[in-house]
Amino acid sequence: MNTGMKKKAAILLGTALLTSVMAGCGNNSNNEPAPAASNDGSAAASTGPAETLTVEVFDRGIQGQPDLNNNTWTKYVNEKFGKPNNAIVKFVTVPRSQEVDKLNVLMAANEAPDISFTYDGTTVTRFAKNNGLYTLDELLEKYGQQLKSYLGDTVLSYGQYEGKQVSIPAKRTLLAWNGMFIRKDWLDKLGLPVPTTKDELYDTLVAFRDKNPGNVNGVIPWATAAAGMNYTFGNLVPSFWGPMSEEEFVTTTNWLKPGNKDAYKWLNKLYSEKLISPDFALDKTAKQADADVTNGKVGFYGANWDYPLTAKIREPLKQNAPDANFVAIDTFKNADGKYIKETYNENGLFSFIPKSSKHAELAMKYLNWMADPEVLFFLQFGEEGVNHTMVDGIPQGIAQTGENMQMSNLNLDYTLVVNGAELGDTEKNVKTYAAALATGDQSYEKLAVDSYKINTTDGYTGFYYGVTNEASIKFGKTLGDMNKQMMDRLIVAKPAEFDALYDKLVKEYMDAGGKAIQDENVKHYREIKESSSK
Template sequence: MKSVGQKWLLPLLAFVLLAAGCGKEAGDDAASNSNASGTTALDNATSGATEDKVTEITVMSPYYQPEPFADDNVIKREYEKRTNMKMDVTLISSNNYEEKANVTLASGDIPDLMVLTDPFTPNVLTMMEQGAFWDITPYIKDYPNLAAYPADIWNNTKVKGKNYMIPRVRALDGDSFPIIRQDWLDKLGLPVPQTLDDLYNVMEAFTEKDPDGDGQKDTYGFTGSVDSDAMGNFVIFQNLFNNANGKWKLDGDKLEDTDLLPGTRDMLVYLNKAFTEGLIPKDFALMKTSQHEDQLKSNRAGIFNNTLNNINNIGVDLVKVAPDAQLMSPLYMISPNGAKMSIKGTGMAGALVIPKKTVSEQKLKAILAMLDYGGSPDGLMLKKGLLGVHIKEAECGYVDLPQKQLDNFGDIGQIFNGYDKYGRVPAAGAFVSCQQYADMQKLIDDRAQYSIGSPAVGLQSPTYNEVGPEYMKKIQDLKIQVIMGKQPIESWDKYVSELKADTKYQQISKEINEAYQDRFAK
C-alpha cells in the first residue's frame, strides 16, 4: 500500500421528532440498502472478470483516519476476493488530496480508478469533454446497483448529456433543515412552526419567555454562523423565502439568481428585525461553527439549521445540561407562495473516474462490476466489517466490536459506495430505539415529496471562475450590513439594480444557464 440514552417523541401528524443524540455521518452507515439490488454485475458476463483470472488495477483515494489502511487489510482483501480484483491503492491524506490529485491529472499518469473529491473543477470538466475519461453512460444499465442510484444523482453528474463519473453517493433527503427544541415548544405551549411567521414567533418566544427556566433572559431563538461569501446556516431563510435551494432557482427551463429575487430582500428585512430584537446572537457574523454549536450544547439556543445525522453533535452534550431536552424537525415548511418544501441534498460527495487512454473496455467492465458489488447488500454489509469479528447483531442492526477500530478499514468506504436513502438517519443503538429509527425512516419517506434540490450542482461559468468570488463576497457583506442595521434596505435595492445592469455579472447568469442546457444535451 502506498501512502503519500436520549429523549424522544413520536411523530405527530406531519411532524417527526428526532433524537437528542444521533449517529454517523451520511454515507458512513448504509444499513438499510433499500434501493440496492440483490444481484450484481459479477453475477453475469458483463463484468469482464473471470474466475480464473484476477484483474489488477491501480487506485488513488484519500484517507481521513490518522493512518492509511494497509495493503493486506482484512476488508480490502475480502473485497478483492469477492470481486476477483487486486487493487494497488495509493492513499493520500485528505489534508492535501486535492493538490496531489491536480498534479496527477496534469501529469497524464492517471490510475485506473481515481477518487475526485471535487469532480466539477474547470480542468476536470475539460478533460471529460476531451475524452480523457470513459463515458459510462451506455454501461450503467448493465450494473444493477449502480443503475439503481436515483436519477437525480446521475443527472447531477452529467456533462453535456453524458456520465463520465461514478458518483460517491449519499442520501438525497435529510439535508439541512430547521431543528427545534421540542421540549421548549411544549413548555411554552407553542405549536410546531409551519410558516416563516410561525418560525419568527417561536424564535421570539424562545428568546423572551425563559424556556430554560433559569429566570434570566439568556437564550436565543436561532443560532448559526455565516461564511465570508455565503449565508451559511442562515441560508435556510433565503431558501424558504424563495422556495428554492441555493443561489439558483429553476423557473420553467431557466435558472434565476435568487440573490436578485424579492424573496431575498424579504429575508433581509426579516433577519434585520430578528437581529434588532435579539432573537439571534449579536455576533453571529463573526461566530465560528464551534461557537454556535456551544450555544446549542449549553442550552442557550432553541433552533438551528443542520442535517439529521449531525444532531448527535448537539444532542449528546445537550442532555448533559438539560436531561429532558428533545429535538424535532418539521416534515416541511411553507414558503410565502404557499408551497410546502424541504431541502434535498446533492446525493453525492465527489466521484470516481476511469481514464480511457490506459484502461481497456474489458478492464472498465471489471472495475464497474467491482463498484457495483460495493453497492450490493453484501458489499454494503462488508463495508461495516465481518460479522462476529468487527460487528455483532443487535436488536435491530449491528454494534461495533473492538476489532473494528484495530483493523482500521473505514477509508475503504471512500472507494466502495452504495445508495441508502436513509443514510442521514442515525442507526439504532445507544441513543435511538428501533421504533425511533423507523419513525425517522418514515420522515425521510414522507419528506421526499416536498424536497427541492439545487438545479445548479456542478455547473460552471468561466466568468464566475474569474470574478464570481469577488461578487459573492460583496453580496454577502452587504447582506450582513443590512441584517445588522448598518445599511438600510434601500442600499440592497440599489445594489440589486446595479447587479441587474452589470454586464459581467449578468454574463455569469447567461453562462450558468448555458451550462444547465448543455448538461442534458444529447
C-alpha cells in the first residue's frame, strides 16, 4: 500500500465513546442476500427482508451539523441506492481526530462498518497483512465495472497488497499540496516586484521587517508555526537539494539529501534576523499563525495551496485588513532553474471491506453505484435551484445549513470514490473547489487557478513501492515526532552552533530507525527496478 503523506493523531479512545459507536454499528441479524442487481447498482426486484449496509462517515464536530445518518445526502443514498437494492444504508460515525484508533478497536472487535475507510495507507496494509480484509478482485470484476472504469488501473494500484486488491482508493482530482502566498498590496506600496528567487524573497522579507508597509503593530515578514512546518518549507527545502540519482532521490531520507543542511541553515539565518514568526515553535496548532495572518500582520506565508480561500482565513482577513491582497507565488528555484515541489499521489482515502462483513457484495455494488457521474454530482453539489446555481458551468452557492449542510468540502465524507470536485476537467474542478470554499465569491477563482497551476508545476509524487515498509510501521511514529522537534530546534539554534547540532540530530534520527527505513526502501526499490527490467 502507498502510505502517502498523511499523518494521523494517536488519541486514546474513551470507553463511553466506544460504547456509543458499537451501539451505532448494531448487530445485524438480517443476513439474507439482497436481490440480484446489475452493475449500476439497480435491482431486478425487491423481495424479502431488506439488507442493512453499514458505511463509515467522519464526525468532524462541525457546529450546527445535522444528524449524520439522516440528512439530504443520506436520504438520497437510501432513496436512489437503498430502495432499488432492497437495502438500508446506515452510516456509522467515527470522530475524524480519532479515526485510526477507532478503526483499530472496531476491527479487533469485528464490528467495523461494511465499508470502512481511512487516509492512512499503512493502517490498511496492516489490516491486510493480518488477513482482516476482503480480497476485492472478484467482487470488482463482477459488480464493479463502472468503478473500475472511473478509477482506472493507476489509482486502483494504490489499493493492492501482494498483488491483490484489498482496498478501493478514491481518485484525487486535485494534486496540489503546498502553497506560498505574499501580500501584493505591500509589494506595491514598496515598489517591489513579486519575488521569483530565494534571494529576492530574502530582500523582500527584510523590506517588510524594516519598512512595515502595513503599518501594523508587530509586523511578521514570514508567518509559520510548528504545526504547519511541512507546508511552510515543503517547497523551499527541495530547492536546495543537489544532484542525485533516481535511487538516491527516492530512497534517501531528506535529512541526508545533499543540500538539505544548507536549507535549514538558511532558515536559521532568517529566524536569527527576525524574519520568521518569533514564537513559531510554540504554535502547535497554527492558531497564532492564523491569527497573525487574519489580523493583517503577515507579509508572506506557506500553507495548503487553498489556504487563503478557506473561511477561517478569508472572512476575518476581509474584516480586519480589507485592503489585504494575497497572491500565489513560486519563489524557490533550484540550481537547474526548476521550482520542484511535492504533490499528492493520484489516490485519496482508502475504502475497504472488513473480513467480518456479511455484506461484501452489496458493499461493492454501493461503491460501484457511487461512480455514476449523476450520483457523484448530486452528492457533491445537490439539486440545482435548491442547493446550488450554475454560473458558467460551475456550481455556485452550495447550501451549508440545516440538513443540506456538507460537513466536509464537496461532501468528501459521503463521496468515497473521489477526493475533490469531479466535473471531468481540471480547471473546472479547481474553479468549483474555489467556489465551494469561497461560497460563490468569484474573486477567489483566479487565486485558486493561479495557486493550483503554480503548485503542480515541476511537481513530483512520492515513489510507490507497492509493498509495506516494515521498519516504517515500527519506527514511523517515533521518527515523525523526532522530525518535528528537529526542525524546530535547528531553526531556533544559535547560528554558531547550527552545524554541530544538525549532525548530532541527524545521527540520532538515523539510529532511532531512520537507517532501517532507508535500507528497506533501497532493498524494495532495487527489487522493483530489477523486476521491471526483466
